[in-house]
Amino acid sequence: MQKNAELQKPLDQNSIKLANRKAILDLLLRERILTRQEITARTGFSFPTVSNTIASLLEQGVVREAGIADSTGGRRPLLIEINPDCRFALGVTIQPRDIRVVRTNIDIRIMDEMTVPIRRNATGETVTAAVTDALETMISRSGEPLGAFLGIGIAVAGYVNRKTISIEAAPSLGLREVSFAPISRKLGLPLYIENEGNAAALAEQHLGIAQGMDNLIYISIVEGVASGTIIAGKLYMGAHNRAGELGHITIEPGGRPCSCGRRGCWEQYVSEDVLLGEYRLLRENDSLTLAHFFQELSDQQEDAVVLWESYVEYMIRGLHTVVAMYDPHYIIIGGSIAEYPQYLLPPLMKGLFKSTTFYTRSDTYILVSELKKDAFILGAALLPMATLPARIA
Ligand SMILES: [Zn+2]
Structure with missing residues (x-):
């Protein structure tokens, strides 16, 4: 009953536009590269709807033109693809000798990176302060607005709690009960944490040999x-x-x-x-x-x-x-x-x-x-990627 009632509710022009945009983006995120004609066929939207939506996505830099498709007779259509540099992720690894921070695009290609040495057995406060400083520097030197960042992923050698965004115990780092939630609040970005082996396994599965x-x-x-x-x-x-x-x-x-x-x-x-x-x-x-x-x-x-x-x-x-x-x-x-x-x-x-x-x-x-040693940090940068569809819709 409720579902029917929702369906009958008239949608305003803006909601329709947003829903069309989301459907086209979802399709492009899956397929990565398509012509306007293919998008029209795959979504069932009218050609002018697809054209207008693509025009606005092009203007915002979310998609870009990517050459000309093979001819199927007649004028050869232009290819449209998601612009891999339309959004960014921040990846962090915390290891016994150093903290490494990278900025990647949505293809998880490293655009910028820095390594900050840490003392063995540094305290939780020292580590979180160093991570915050490095992230602030990386965001500021990118010249990109905060809205262009999907979030931060941290990979760490130890047991982590994803809900509280904290390290429960990391014996090799000498850390116990360290929360990263304050970093998320301070920088205004979502933050995800994962054990480094898990993060690297994800990187191998998404980007590497696996x-x-x-x-x-x-x-x-x-x-x-x-x-x-x-x-x-x-x-x-x-x-x-x-x-x-x-x-x-x-x-x-x-x-x-x-x-x-x-x-x-x-x-x-x-x-x-x-x-x-x-x-x-x-x-x-x-x-x-x-x-x-x-x-x-x-x-x-x-x-x-x-x-x-x-x-x-x-x-x-x-x-x-x-x-x-x-x-x-x-x-x-x-x-x-x-x-x-x-x-x-x-x-x-x-x-x-x-x-x-x-x-x-x-x-x-x-x-x-x-991916060798990069598997950890690439896996960390993959963590905020789940938010991509929502953050560009
Ligand atoms: Zn052991």
Whole structure:
């Protein structure tokens, strides 16, 4: 009854215009590029309605002309596409050594970025003040009005609460109960928060090597181990948004102590910090980098080879658990180690499928991320994108 009553309510001219505009924008956001003729056919609106709406969207810079379509006979029609620079997102990552802030367009292309170093174990106040300063600088130096920004996405290594926009606990950052809601109020922009592994998994699914993949595990080897799980196309969060903390599965009972309070966690054996730490100890040189290590590996330096074999063995131990738990089609490895796939992928594939009757090479693929370390920040910038249709309508 109520629905019928609504339908019968006469719509004023302005509401009709707005509804037409929204329908055309929704179509263009889905298809990205169409001719006026195609929009007319797809929406069922009259050609003058489509033409007038496109004229106003062109004037506002929301859409732009994109060349001429192939001829189907007669005059060749102009292509119209969403202007990727019509709105912007702000992405933030908070990691043990620094805060990184980017401004992206709606294609999540980075337009501007800055990195602010932070002290290890900085307080919540210091971190939120540094994030606020960096965001204010980025907005102001863009020269864009505040209305051009969709919002802010923050990706952080730790447990987050999306409702209260806060970090519940981030052991690797030494942070607990830090709210980012005041930043949202101060800057007048919506703010979203996500665990960095989840954000990166989303980035891989939307922008990276995993586009269109429905069952995947993302594992990033950085200072620690970050991970995100996508099941049936959706990020799997768990009952308390804490699912998929793969860096903390036990790999060595009673082993090395971990920042989470337990012992023998995977990240204590396969993180970049651990590999680099062991290599630097071996060479008694604190300035050595991963590039040095992989050069030695390429030169077949015996103790570097032994160190790598042990590292790979721990990677395989963890991956066995991951495959047994999730049966993923794809495991995507990101972070700095992923920049050396020639050393990583062959032994992982060989070791993972050795002595198992459960699964074979063709069941699960291990790939390396193309987004590398940017996966976190691109995933952060993706978070406010959900508001795009409403913010340009
Ligand atoms: Zn742990």
